[in-house]
Amino acid sequence: MNAGVPSAATLRERMVDGGYALGWSALKHLPEPVARALFDQLADYTWRRRGKGVRQLERNLARVHPGVSEQRLRELSRAGMRSYLRYWMESFRLPAWSRARISEAVQLKGMENLTGPLEAGRGVVAALPHMGNWDLAGAWIVCQGHPFTTVAERLKPESLFDRFVAYRESLGMEVLPLTGSGVSVVGTLARRLRAGKLVCLVGDRDLSDAGVPVDFFGEQTKVPAGPAALALRTGAALVPATLWYDGPVMRVEVHPELRPPEEGDRQAKTLAMTQALADVWADGIREHSVDWHMLQKFWLADLGRRHTA
Template sequence: MGERLAVAAYSLGWSLVRRVPEPLGRAVFTAIADQAWRSRGDGVRRLEANLRRVIGPDAPEEQLRALSRAGMRSYLRYWYETFRMPAMSSRQILERARCEGIEALQAHLASGRGVVAALPHMGNWDHAGAWMTLRGTPLTTVAERLRPERLFERFVEFRERLGMEVLPLTGTGAGTVGTLARRLRSGGLVCLLADRDLTSGGIEVSLFGEPARLPAGPAALAERTGAALMPVTLWFDGPYWGIRVHEEIPIPDEGDRAAKIKSMTQELARVFETGIAEHPEDWHMLQRVFVADFETTGPPPRGR
């Protein structure tokens, strides 16, 4: 019953939100965010545990709570705009973006060199993908395989309608990695969410002064194919979507492959730190990232 309800809820979101006037829809999702924030369930407390690392241990509890409330509103804004995006015109999607640094990424692609765009869970990454494809740049991405399977299929169908090629994270063995490598070697764009490890092969890096695990995939693909590894951070700016393409993270000249991948992933974490610190309310991280949190059992502790 739970799986059927999940499919029904998301299906209702995609079918209903686009028909509701935008001011009303946004107000409803803001109210949902505030109710979730007041309830302080596991997701909100995990968000606060992650944001505590961003603002530091000495920041007042009131500051953390205000930030987590803004974070939940940002997170529900992502869901509202994702549900509504199929009803948005191409012009709306293009005109609401404010992008910095896209020229360097486009130059790589124009020269025939592939690009790995590595993103944290910030802002609206689905919009960023749609914005790129509408500008004439096809891209390939990877989706976490959700349960039930029908829910995963709906997300894949949604992103494919936006113009993206979507590959499953699991269930295909080495096939997904091989496809990504081929796309990069042919000069394509691969976009990967890269601030949370979903496998047992994550790399331990320093993030906000603490050990954290990030996926090895983006750096490994760049090292393997010679593609440019370019971090991308996202945020909300009033009615607009902010996108910043950061400078390429080069492949180190020295060290074996494992050392190079680790060094590149650490630099990726450093760039993510900068983007998250500038827009912490738009970091939608309601899961474990830091090593210390994996070493504890149960939900994060409740605050005062």
């Protein structure tokens, strides 16, 4: 390869970064009905092409709805792609939304499950799956006067990751890179929780290959132990949340605190609390499966031998 000539991978990264940059700079200026129609068309086009993500989404939805007909599965996956592209449409436009616009876009049930522990001086770990629009939910929480700390997966290219961090920080979140920063993520989160702060974690994907096994819709998978482990380590409240779209608004339910079992060592308690967390998420996903944006392999049977050890 000639010196100074970018590789194909580098060119792809630049194109991806450029696409996101265009999205954030241009789409936020479109009238909302136009943007929504555009992304619905893009979702339908992607769905009709039946690429790898769409096929995996259908495999995942088949676990959530066992015995569902092929026609119904296709209907669910189409709605799922529209929900997923709605997330991106909103995320591109969210930096330009006013506090009033953010407030009217979300209806939250169970706020007392967050504010109760915080007002008592306890930290709170709010743990949610990839449902609805977690960025919008986070912006809404910040608008209610509850800034929080979260963790972001490091992406390629680096410039794209920097855009995501800047975007979330612009909404009022403290964002810690999952890897590569030289800062102890767990240590920082623990300090925030011991100080009585709020930590929000999207916790249904095991990005580190160090997750703990749970039963999810009758099959084994692994999810991060972090939310439960942090709650046990710091005495913070572990609070599950589920999110879904309901017409023009997004609904969020903050569920009651999951308390540690009285028996067992820390590892056993972590496993029990993580399973309880997965059970709450499963109930929400079963009810609103098209808003669970899981287009990746998720269950161990799909992930292969490397993840089963």
